[in-house]
Amino acid sequence: MKPYAFGIDIGGTTVKIGLFETEGNLLEKWEIPTRVEGNGNRIIPDIADAVNGKMQERKMQSEDVQGIGIGVPGPVLNESIVNRCVNLGWGIVDVAKEMSRLTGIENAAAGNDANVAALGEMWKGAGKGHENVVMITLGTGVGGGIILNGKIVSGIHGAAGEIGHIKVSDDEKLSCGCGKKGHLEQYASATGIVRKAKEILENTAQDSVLCHKDEITAKDVFDAARDGDEPAAEAVRFACRMLGQAMAHIADVMDPEVFVIGGGVSRAGEILLNGVKKYYRETVFHASENTEIALAECGNDAGIYGAVKMILP
Amino acid sequence: MKPYAFGIDIGGTTVKIGLFETEGNLLEKWEIPTRVEGNGNRIIPDIADAVNGKMQERKMQSEDVQGIGIGVPGPVLNESIVNRCVNLGWGIVDVAKEMSRLTGIENAAAGNDANVAALGEMWKGAGKGHENVVMITLGTGVGGGIILNGKIVSGIHGAAGEIGHIKVSDDEKLSCGCGKKGHLEQYASATGIVRKAKEILENTAQDSVLCHKDEITAKDVFDAARDGDEPAAEAVRFACRMLGQAMAHIADVMDPEVFVIGGGVSRAGEILLNGVKKYYRETVFHASENTEIALAECGNDAGIYGAVKMILP
Numbered sequence: 001m002k003p004y005a006f007g008i009d010i011g012g013t014t015v016k017i018g019l020f021e022t023e024g025n026l027l028e029k030w031e032i033p034t035r036v037e038g039n040g041n042r043i044i045p046d047i048a049d050a051v052n053g054k055m056q057e058r059k060m061q062s063e064d065v066q067g068i069g070i071g072v073p074g075p076v077l078n079e080s081i082v083n084r085c086v087n088l089g090w091g092i093v094d095v096a097k098e099m100s101r102l103t104g105i106e107n108a109a110a111g112n113d114a115n116v117a118a119l120g121e122m123w124k125g126a127g128k129g130h131e132n133v134v135m136i137t138l139g140t141g142v143g144g145g146i147i148l149n150g151k152i153v154s155g156i157h158g159a160a161g162e163i164g165h166i167k168v169s170d171d172e173k174l175s176c177g178c179g180k181k182g183h184l185e186q187y188a189s190a191t192g193i194v195r196k197a198k199e200i201l202e203n204t205a206q207d208s209v210l211c212h213k214d215e216i217t218a219k220d221v222f223d224a225a226r227d228g229d230e231p232a233a234e235a236v237r238f239a240c241r242m243l244g245q246a247m248a249h250i251a252d253v254m255d256p257e258v259f260v261i262g263g264g265v266s267r268a269g270e271i272l273l274n275g276v277k278k279y280y281r282e283t284v285f286h287a288s289e290n291t292e293i294a295l296a297e298c299g300n301d302a303g304i305y306g307a308v309k310m311i312l313p
Numbered sequence: 314m315k316p317y318a319f320g321i322d323i324g325g326t327t328v329k330i331g332l333f334e335t336e337g338n339l340l341e342k343w344e345i346p347t348r349v350e351g352n353g354n355r356i357i358p359d360i361a362d363a364v365n366g367k368m369q370e371r372k373m374q375s376e377d378v379q380g381i382g383i384g385v386p387g388p389v390l391n392e393s394i395v396n397r398c399v400n401l402g403w404g405i406v407d408v409a410k411e412m413s414r415l416t417g418i419e420n421a422a423a424g425n426d427a428n429v430a431a432l433g434e435m436w437k438g439a440g441k442g443h444e445n446v447v448m449i450t451l452g453t454g455v456g457g458g459i460i461l462n463g464k465i466v467s468g469i470h471g472a473a474g475e476i477g478h479i480k481v482s483d484d485e486k487l488s489c490g491c492g493k494k495g496h497l498e499q500y501a502s503a504t505g506i507v508r509k510a511k512e513i514l515e516n517t518a519q520d521s522v523l524c525h526k527d528e529i530t531a532k533d534v535f536d537a538a539r540d541g542d543e544p545a546a547e548a549v550r551f552a553c554r555m556l557g558q559a560m561a562h563i564a565d566v567m568d569p570e571v572f573v574i575g576g577g578v579s580r581a582g583e584i585l586l587n588g589v590k591k592y593y594r595e596t597v598f599h600a601s602e603n604t605e606i607a608l609a610e611c612g613n614d615a616g617i618y619g620a621v622k623m624i625l626p
Contacts, residue, residue, distance in 0.1 A: 075600065132469055146566065148461060155568020156445055159600035166565045167558060167596050178599060245480060249562040252479045253459065255468020283480050286491060287388065287472035 002066040005311060006051055006105070009071045009113065009303030010034065010043065012087040017050055018304035019058075022066045022312060024124070028054075029304060040089035048102035055103075067107030067311030070095055071116035071303045075158030079109040079310070083158065109310045113303060115152040115161055118145025120306030121260045125297035130257040134250055135296070136163055136243070138265035141177065142185040142192075148254065152310070164189070166246045187242040190218035190265050197221045197235035204231050222268035236268075236275060244279025251280075251288040262296030269295065315379040318624060319364055319418070322384045322426065322616030323347065323356065325400040330363055331617035332371075335379045335625060337437070341367075342617060353402035361415035368416075380420030380624030383408055384429035384616045388471030392422040392623070396471065422623045426616060428465040428474055431458025433619030434573045438610035443570040447563055448609070449476055449556070451578035454490065455498040455505075461567065465623070477502070479559045500555040503531035503578050510534045510548035517544050535581035549581075549588060557592025564593075564601040575609025582608065 001022050009016040011034060018029040032050050035042040051068065055061070072095060074085030080096035096108040111119070118127075118135035127133035131150040137143040144163030146153040153160045164185035165178055172182035186192045194216050201208055208231040209224045210216050224232035247259055259280075266272065273295060281289045298305055314335050322329040324347060331342040345363050348355040364381065368374070385408060387398030393409035409421040424432070431440075431448035440446035444463040450456040457476030459466040466473045477498035478491055485495035499505045507529050514521055521544040522537045523529050537545035560572055572593075579585065586608060594602045611618055 148466065153461065153567055155564075155601070156570045156604070157568055157600040159564070159598050160566065160568040162565045162568070162598045162600070165598040166562055180596070180599075249479055250566050251468075251472070252475045253473065253563050253566045254466055255470055255473040255475070257469045283493070285472055285475045285478040286493075287470040287475070288468070291469070 001313070002064055004060060004064050005066040005308050006068040007304035007308030008047055008068065009116070009307055010073065010088065012036070012073060015043070015047055016300065016304050017047070018308060019054060020308045029301070034088070036089050043088060044095065044098045045102060048099060051103050062104035065105045067109065068099055068103065068105045069307035069310035070099060070108070070110040071113040071307045072110055073113045076110050076112050076154065077158050079111060082110065107311050111152055111307070111310055112154070112158065114143030115145040115154065116306035116310065117262065117302040118147050118260070118306065119152055119309050120298050120302035120304070121262065121296055122147050122150070123309045124305045125302060126260040126294040127258050132256045133258055133260060134256045135260040135262060136247070137263035138188055138190070138261065139263040140190055142189050146254065163246060163250065166249060168242045168246050184242055184246045188239045193218040193221050193235060193239050193265065196238050197232060200231045200234050206231055208232060218265055222271055226271055236271060240272065240275025241279045244276045245283045247276065247280045248283035251284045251291055255288050256291065258292040258294060260294055260296050262302065266295050314626070315377055317373060317377050318379040318621045319381040320617035320621030321360055321381065322429070322620055323386065323401065325349070325386060328356070328360055329613065329617050330360070331621060332367060333621045342614070347401065349402050352404070356401060357408065357411045358415060361412060364416050375417035378418045380422065381412055381416065381418045382620035382623035383412060383421070383423040384426040384620045385423055386426045389423050389425050389467065390471050392424060395423065420624050424465055424620070424623055425467070425471065427456030428458035428467065429619035429623065430575065430615040431460050431573070431619065432465055432622045433611050433615035433617070434575065434609055435460050435463070436622045437618045438615060439573040439607040440571050445569045446571055446573060447569045448573040448575060449560070450576035451501055451503070451574065452576040453503055455502050459567065476559060476563065479562060481555045481559050497555055497559045501552045506531040506534050506548060506552050506578065509551050510545060513544045513547050519544055521545060531578055535584055539584055549584060553585065553588025554592045557589045558596045560589065560593045561596035564597045564604055568601050569604065571605040571607060573607055573609050575615065579608050
């Protein structure tokens with residue numbers, strides 16, 4: 001195996017780049033801005049420039065590089081082609097091929113960012129030692145990644161692991177970002193938790209510390225719940241129930257070794273984890289009741305770790 | 314590759330046995346009774362006798378046999394060990410090892426019967442030409458099998474594909490066979506469809522042909538619905554909604570190429586298929602809306618086909 005590899009995580013505002021030794025050591029990481037203007041047609045050349053610059057700086061040849069893995073915030077087919085990526089302004093882009101062409105690094109692979117983060121957590125984080133991992137990322141939205149036998153499950157339309165769009169409620173009146181109703185993302189994302197908290201506050205006579213804030217964040221809701229604020233606790237319970245039930249659906253389908261919960265909302269910690277475990281166990285088929293549920297450990301580096309892991313054996 | 318292979322499908326009352334050429338031709342199939350008495354300890358020796366007898370009759374040596382695959386109505390670990398199989402009276406039984414020992418056929422593998430049937434439908438039935446198939450078997454209960462990249466997904470506790478135990482209703486008062494409430498099996502199995510029809514009849518003033526029967530079967534419900542009987546049609550719609558929603562959950566997790574619906578209830582045909590498609594499409598993430606949904610084609614032979622496929626390359 002060649003000595004070096006690159007892992008790239010393309011986000012809507014910055015691109016994270018990691019230079020790794022192929023044994024797995026992260027040598028260096030840095031960020032460049034994501035230039036989405038002009039249908040994002042500068043993004044791949046910008047990354048290639050950064051990679052080529054780093055190779056020059058370190059006097060590396062493209063022959064010294066095992067490969068380059070890239071996580072992208074959109075669906076990816078055949079580990080190469082992105083089919084519409086709204087956040088980056090992309091239509092159909094063959095990310096892997098372009099990156100290869102511009103860097104001279106032959107072995108390139110692209111994956112959906114949530115899937116890639118799951119691979120990163122499997123390799124270096126809360127999924128370490130396992131090969132069957134489901135990662136759920138709770139941020140502005142809810143993303144998911146499924147790893148089976150150490151490999152990303154992409155699905156035939158690139159839609160495997162679209163956990164945020166599992167329908168968990170029949171009673172929803174508002175639409176999810178995708179256009180349908182009652183999806184997990186509407187309840188377990190940061191936005192969803194705040195929305196539910198406001199709804200509870202409007203329909204209760206109980207006082208809450210949340211009533212005395214101009215702006216409520218998901219963190220405020222968890223903090224208040226931890227301090228015994230009942231309306232906030234109700235909002236947290238609701239999010240945990242929706243998430244625990246969706247995770248039970250996932251286990252009834254593929255029965256993984258471990259669930260890893262990441263993203264900004266996961267910083268709520270134990271109160272989230274314990275709530276989710278309760279509802280998961282109540283709902284899931286008995287054989288999977290004791291499946292491990294853990295908080296993510298790689299933080300923002302899950303993407304670059306998972307990206308590089310894609311091109312390692 | 315050696316010229317012959319055996320595929321075995323162990324059911325609660327009969328064992329189906331198929332002798333195959335390894336190119337895939339079924340040469341001969343027959344059945345023997347399943348002797349469940351004495352904790353089912355005669356079942357494997359009975360099958361071995363049948364296999365050994367057939368080899369003698371055809372003047373085959375165990376060296377002429379590529380392998381023997383076995384479908385079992387219970388969870389199977391490592392393609393070999395059954396851990397409790399209530400219908401057969403079994404505790405922990407190393408099915409593959411025992412079968413090898415008693416027949417001299419080295420290569421033996423066991424799988425859960427629903428998973429194995431899914432493999433059979435992928436190889437020779439409605440999933441032909443695909444490698445990512447979900448099969449749902451609607452019988453007395455609801456079983457499922459997940460095939461990814463041509464291989465059975467068993468799950469870490471042998472509980473992958475436990476589709477019948479996906480929770481689809483929050484309002485259920487009765488318990489599922491597994492002890493929990495609101496599971497798909499309570500609505501989309503033959504038993505579940507009849508139960509729902511009776512519940513609808515008790516709560517409606519409308520007349521129905523079903524009211525004039527001593528005993529109602531799932532077939533009666535579908536037949537009446539096809540003839541425009543409204544209470545029966547409501548029961549069918551309900552079963553289709555529950556099943557379509559559960560299938561949407563499955564697609565949101567693993568995004569397969571095709572769903573195959575089999576088992577006795579699937580003989581209802583188009584009325585079932587069209588109903589399920591409607592609710593599936595309403596619920597699933599948009600990228601997977603046009604996933605193929607088909608009726609099973611192998612009938613009772615899915616088990617022996619899938620069993621033999623397990624030990625073929």
